[in-house]
Every structure is written in structure tokens, then in C-alpha cells.
Amino acid sequence: MKHFQHFKTDISEIELPAKFTFPFYYEPSLIAKIAAKELQEYLENQTDFEHNFGLNETQTDLPIGKMFGVLVVKNEKNEIGYLAAFSGKLADKSLPEKFVPPVFNMRTEGSFYIKGELEIDEINRQLSLLKKDKNYNKLKKSVKKITETIAEDLALQRKKMRLSKKDRKLRKKNAQATLNDSDFNNLIKKLTQESYNDQFFYKELVEYYDLKIKKNRLELINFEEKIASLKTARKEKSNYLQQTLFSKYAFLNQQKELKNLLDIFNNPAIKPPAGAGECAAPKLLQYAFLNNLTPISMSEFWWGISPNSAIRKHKNYYPACQSRCKPILAHMLEGVEMDANLLIENVSEEKELEIIYEDDVLLVVNKPAELLSVPGKEITDSVYTRIKEKYPNATGPLIVHRLDMATSGILLLTKTKEANKTLQSQFINRTIKKRYIALLEGNLTEKKGEINLPLRVDLDDRPRQLVCFEHGKNAVTEWEIIEQKNNTTRVYFYPITGRTHQLRVHAAHKDGLNSPIIGDDLYGTKKNRLHLHAEFIEFLHPTSRDKMSFSIKPNF
Incomplete structure (x- = not known):
């Protein structure tokens, strides 16, 4: 062995x-x-x-x-x-x-997979030759050019027919007031004939152009049918190869x-x-x-x-x-x-949810680390469920925004639908000011800066997020150093946008700060907790419109 x-x-x-x-x-x-x-x-x-x-x-x-x-x-x-x-x-x-x-091992000598790859490679070679064929490309350009010319000419002819129809309608209207019945009937016959003539000419024109392009179009169709047939064969071989491969694993x-x-x-x-x-x-x-x-x-x-x-x-x-x-x-x-x-272990049951402000429409709480903002699939204990139990008559959706389960700090909740809508509008318009404190691994060389790395979910490994410039959503974070000691850096984070795991990814990614938040079990190294805390928030009260702010120090 x-x-x-x-x-x-x-x-x-x-x-x-x-x-x-x-x-x-x-x-x-x-x-x-x-x-x-x-x-x-x-x-x-x-x-x-x-x-x-x-x-x-x-x-x-x-x-x-x-x-x-x-x-x-x-x-x-x-x-x-x-x-x-x-x-x-x-x-x-x-x-x-x-x-x-x-x-x-799909790549052993003479395996079905290697044979299949060679067959697909041969199809790709034939496809490449067809797509590069001079006659094929010449036909494509010719048919495209003639088709565009025909379309323009037929469009012009239809415009002329519309103008002729409009003219005949006007002539008919004017004739009703000036001509006797016999002359008017003769005019109607003449106008009808003109209409038939226009339609006949248009039909003849279409047939003429169809005949003009027919030969080139048939030759082009012949090429495209060969290409389509090869693509179908490639897809069938690829699917068969994949299914066989799945059965071998x-x-x-x-x-x-x-x-x-x-x-x-x-x-x-x-x-x-x-x-x-x-x-x-x-x-x-x-x-x-x-x-x-x-x-x-x-x-x-x-x-x-x-x-x-x-x-x-x-x-x-x-x-x-x-x-x-x-x-x-x-x-x-x-x-x-x-x-x-x-x-799926509920470690938050013994953790207290501190209410730091309350009035008729608003709640401000200090969420402990490892408590969900809303119920999850496996764990139901959350800020939402606790507040819902405490205020069963609250009419609003309660939750205005969220914090990651691992993040501690200030969270806003509402008791009425109207207050919730008003605060959500402030979040959408980015008029609410937020500040986080984080403790990072290592020492940063710059004193402050901005991180702009778009994010999307990792479809292969949820709930992790990826930096993706093609499909990611815009994500911007401003930051500045508070202090550095013992090979750690304490920073303020100011999230301009609010993407999932934004601060965690922006801290850890090589093109961000390249310094994971201490205790980040997804993007760094697991410790007793994630050292990230929502420390400050400022907003307008949803009913009085007074400016309000709250600050809670982290316990790290």
C-alpha cells in the first residue's frame, strides 16, 4: 500500500x-x-x-x-x-x-474519454475549416448586402404605396363634393385600379428579388446546414461522453x-x-x-x-x-x-439582545455575535423572532437591514409599516451613515483608502462570495486605520454599498486589504469570534425627521 x-x-x-x-x-x-x-x-x-x-x-x-x-x-x-x-x-x-x-483516471491511454475527445477535436477541426471557407464567407457578405438592399427598396416601395393610398383617399373625398354620380363612379374605378397596380407591382418586386437572391441563399443554406449538423453531432458526442464519465465516477x-x-x-x-x-x-x-x-x-x-x-x-x-x-x-x-x-448549532441562546433605544415606531438593538438577524433554515433563534415575541402587535416588517450572524453591533428595527418604509428609503438612497470597527490580521502600509471590488455569490460554495468584474454587483468600502499593535490593525470601515460579506471580502481579498478580519471562519482563520462590529449609525427618525445617532463600543 x-x-x-x-x-x-x-x-x-x-x-x-x-x-x-x-x-x-x-x-x-x-x-x-x-x-x-x-x-x-x-x-x-x-x-x-x-x-x-x-x-x-x-x-x-x-x-x-x-x-x-x-x-x-x-x-x-x-x-x-x-x-x-x-x-x-x-x-x-x-x-x-x-x-x-x-x-x-479519464486520461489513461486508449480510454473512452481520450477517444471521445479526439472525435470532438475532429468535429471542431471540420467546423473551423467550414467557418473559414472563402466561398462561405463571401456568400455570407453577399447575401447580407443584397438582403439589406432589398429591405431598403421594399421599405421605400411600401412608403410610396402608403402615400399613394393617402392621395387616393383625399382625391375621393374632394370628388364627392364636385363630381356627379357617373364621374364619381368612374373615379372610384380608376382609384381601385391604381391600388391593384401598386399591390401587383410590389408583389412582382418581391418575386424579382427572391429570384435574384435565391441561388446565393441556397448555397449559403447548404453551408449552414453542414455547420448545424456538425454542431449537433458535437453536442450529442459531448453529452454522451459526459454521461459516461459521470457513470464511471x-x-x-x-x-x-x-x-x-x-x-x-x-x-x-x-x-x-x-x-x-x-x-x-x-x-x-x-x-x-x-x-x-x-x-x-x-x-x-x-x-x-x-x-x-x-x-x-x-x-x-x-x-x-x-x-x-x-x-x-x-x-x-x-x-x-x-x-x-x-x-447548525445554536450558540446564541444564552446571549442577550440589548435594546439601547425604543419609542412608538423604532427600536435600536445591540446584536451579539453569532445571533442571526432573521431565522435561518436550521436555526430559528434570531433578532426577528425575539423582537416579534416581545412585540406581537407590531405591524411593520420589523427588520430594516441585517448584520451577518457573526457580526455584532447596532441594528435598526421598526414597529410600523410606515416607519419601515421610510428607513428603508434612507438605506436605498444611502443617506444613513454607518461605521464598523474591525480587527485585522497583520499590519497595513496605507493609513486610509477605498476598496472597489464587485461581488457575487460563489455558486459552487454558498454562502461564500467572489470578486467578479463580469457578473458581480458594485461594492465600495472606505476605510481608515485606528491603531496598530501586536501585528494586528484596528480599522474603521465605512460601507458605501451593503453587499453580503462585503467588509469581510474587501478585508481579506488580495486586491483589497489582503488582511482578513480576525476570526473570519469563511475568509480567514477561525477564532473565538469574528472581530467585526457595527459601531455607529446616524439616520433621520422616520416620523419626527430628527437626526439621530447611536454608538456602541465593541467587546474586542
Whole structure:
């Protein structure tokens, strides 16, 4: 079993975890950290493969960071060791012996996948030749030019017909007052004939142009039908290749039950996401179950340069992704006793919600960290539910704006629909002033500035947000330093917009401050809490229109 790695570190005194790691929200166990450290030492010194992680300035190819994972396991001899894996593929497409093999290697020589790719490549070659064909492009330009000329000429003719019709109507009207019945009837016949003549001429013109363009259009249609046929063949081959590939990716659990991607995602209308099964966690568990190894603990970390959109820091630990891994790991870890899912654990029950101001229409509260603003799918305890219980006769929607569950600080609520509408209007028009305090990792070099990075949800890993200049919503944050000490920086944040996780992403992203908020379990390193607090707010009272402001110091 060449992929079972014995620890170089003495682990004889280390207590093993009683339960397996919950892969979607965890603090790595000590034994998993030791395994990860040994793998990182290997990565720093290895010569087994070539991949530019962006850590060596001498490498010139495209730098790409990558997720790595370790799985601490026990073999049938009761020996403790670990397995290592990487997500996706390495730049040189190698499979170094240090790492477990993929669940399914689609690129083995002579495989159906390579054959299918070659067939699709041939179709693409034929398509490329057709699209570059001189006769085809000449016909396209010719037909386009003639079509435009015909359209203009026919439009002009229709305009003339409308003017002629208008003229005949006027002549008929004037004739009624001046001509006798016989002459008037003769005029009507003449006008009718003129109308027939116009229609006949227009019909003849259309037929003339149809005949003029017919030959070129038929030749063009012949080309376009060949192109459409090749595109259909490519789509069918691609779909067949994908479906076959999904069926080949089959995953074990500890009961040796096998399920492929089609069975796991189990929805004909939804294809498994791209890269499903290629992440480190499924590879590690697959090898363990194939070889009768008992999983004890796992962790995954990022190695290399941060990507442009998502936030990944070198050597930081990250949970398994939601869209690709969650359905797969739900099958693979079936029956495995795991740590509690802290994502659905209600840690806010004992936390007090302090009301700092109240009148007939308005409430201002100091929300503690880890209390939801509104009920979630799993946790119902929230600012909304507590206030609704306390004020059952309140007529308004209550919630005007929200704070992240992990963020503490000032939150406005209303008791009436009218007050809610007025305050929401102030938020929409950005007349409400807000200030946050955050404690960041490391020292900033600038004293103040503005961050402008558009954001959108990470569709593969909700609720994380991505920086996306193509589809993201405008997000702007102003900031300034309060103080720096002990390799941390305390800052004021002034959010100009109010996007989900805006301050957290703007702090952590490499093109933002590149300094995560301390305790940020999504974009930094998990601690006792997220050190982000809504410290100040200023607004106009919804009924009196008096200017009001509140300030609450953070407890960090």
C-alpha cells in the first residue's frame, strides 16, 4: 500500500480524535495538522512534479494555487498513518506516488474519454475549416448586402404605396363634393385600379428579388446546414461522453456501497457540477475504503498564490466545497460518526439582545455575535423572532437591514409599516451613515483608502462570495486605520454599498486589504469570534425627521 504514509513526527503521545472531522466546518485536529505540516514540507522541497504555485518568481508559466488534503487513517495492523491528495490536476498532468490516485483516471491511454475527445477535436477541426471557407464567407457578405438592399427598396416601395393610398383617399373625398354620380363612379374605378397596380407591382418586386437572391441563399443554406449538423453531432458526442464519465465516477463508503455521480446527484434536470469527484476529500476517502483503512481525521489547505476571485490564503485550512463535495461526501461518510455540525448549532441562546433605544415606531438593538438577524433554515433563534415575541402587535416588517450572524453591533428595527418604509428609503438612497470597527490580521502600509471590488455569490460554495468584474454587483468600502499593535490593525470601515460579506471580502481579498478580519471562519482563520462590529449609525427618525445617532463600543 504505497500511498499509506507513516508519520515522520513522533505521534505516540498524541490523543486521537474520538470522532471523524465534519468536513464542511471544522478546526483541524492536532494529528491532522501534523500530517498537513509534513505534506507542506514535502511540497516545499519536492522534485516529483512541475507546477507553478506562484511561490517561485523564477517560474514563468501561469501560476495556479491548489487545494491539498490529508486523511489520517488506521490500517489493519492498527498503525496510524496518513494519505495525501490534491484537487483537480497538476500542470504536468502527472500522478506522483506521494498522492492517492483519482477516483477515475479519464486520461489513461486508449480510454473512452481520450477517444471521445479526439472525435470532438475532429468535429471542431471540420467546423473551423467550414467557418473559414472563402466561398462561405463571401456568400455570407453577399447575401447580407443584397438582403439589406432589398429591405431598403421594399421599405421605400411600401412608403410610396402608403402615400399613394393617402392621395387616393383625399382625391375621393374632394370628388364627392364636385363630381356627379357617373364621374364619381368612374373615379372610384380608376382609384381601385391604381391600388391593384401598386399591390401587383410590389408583389412582382418581391418575386424579382427572391429570384435574384435565391441561388446565393441556397448555397449559403447548404453551408449552414453542414455547420448545424456538425454542431449537433458535437453536442450529442459531448453529452454522451459526459454521461459516461459521470457513470464511471463511482464512490465507496465504509459499507463498501458504490454510487456513481448520476446516482448521487439523482436529478435528471441537473448535471453534476464540473469537477465533481476531483476534489481532495473524495479521493482520500475512496482510497481509504478501497484499502480497508479507517478514517480518523482530515484537513484541507490551500497551497500557492491566491486566485483572482475567491479568497484563498497560502497554508490556510478550508472546508470541503458545498456544491461538488457535499452530495458525494454525504454518501461516502454514511455511518461514520462525525463531530457535530457547528453550522447548525445554536450558540446564541444564552446571549442577550440589548435594546439601547425604543419609542412608538423604532427600536435600536445591540446584536451579539453569532445571533442571526432573521431565522435561518436550521436555526430559528434570531433578532426577528425575539423582537416579534416581545412585540406581537407590531405591524411593520420589523427588520430594516441585517448584520451577518457573526457580526455584532447596532441594528435598526421598526414597529410600523410606515416607519419601515421610510428607513428603508434612507438605506436605498444611502443617506444613513454607518461605521464598523474591525480587527485585522497583520499590519497595513496605507493609513486610509477605498476598496472597489464587485461581488457575487460563489455558486459552487454558498454562502461564500467572489470578486467578479463580469457578473458581480458594485461594492465600495472606505476605510481608515485606528491603531496598530501586536501585528494586528484596528480599522474603521465605512460601507458605501451593503453587499453580503462585503467588509469581510474587501478585508481579506488580495486586491483589497489582503488582511482578513480576525476570526473570519469563511475568509480567514477561525477564532473565538469574528472581530467585526457595527459601531455607529446616524439616520433621520422616520416620523419626527430628527437626526439621530447611536454608538456602541465593541467587546474586542
